[in-house]
Amino acid sequence: MDWSHYRFRSVWDLPAPPADVYVVLERAEEYPRWWPQVREVTRLDGRSGEIRVRSALPYDLTFTGREVRRDPEGGVLEIAMSGDLEGWARWSLTAAGRGTRARYEQEVEVTKPLLRRLAVPGRPVFRANHALMMRAGRRGLRAYLETD
Numbered sequence: 001m002d003w004s005h006y007r008f009r010s011v012w013d014l015p016a017p018p019a020d021v022y023v024v025l026e027r028a029e030e031y032p033r034w035w036p037q038v039r040e041v042t043r044l045d046g047r048s049g050e051i052r053v054r055s056a057l058p059y060d061l062t063f064t065g066r067e068v069r070r071d072p073e074g075g076v077l078e079i080a081m082s083g084d085l086e087g088w089a090r091w092s093l094t095a096a097g098r099g100t101r102a103r104y105e106q107e108v109e110v111t112k113p114l115l116r117r118l119a120v121p122g123r124p125v126f127r128a129n130h131a132l133m134m135r136a137g138r139r140g141l142r143a144y145l146e147t148d
Contacts (some may be wrong), residue, residue, distance in 0.1 A: 003119035004110045008130055008135040012138040013103040016145040018075050019091040021100045024144065025077055025091050028065065034144035037133040050083075058127070061085055061112060066115040102141075104134070 014021050031038040040052040048066040054084055063083030069076055075093030087108030094101050110116060
């Protein structure tokens, strides 16, 4: 097993139709407005940007996200990631009653040297750190959608 390889899955039930949620999620440069752990997003061009995240642990992860798939009709947004994280992340949106079920999937290899050195003993803590980040993102997006 490669201890620096992670697969994450989260499901968020959101109080807005899929088209409205999609519009918010495709504007990655605005994530810091509603997702506290997304500290900074700098647009590099029309299809990529540099993203800096930090959750409860005292380290930042910085990576470039490059658009791979943008499908408003299918409700799918996907990026390739390179930098401190190598891999991909995908949002898939479906209608759920009067709202949206947003599924977030991510498969990455951590390349940041310190985190690779701490891969085995730190793995449960890193996974918990990610879970905290995702919970805060869900809360932030729900609140943002309710006030927008």
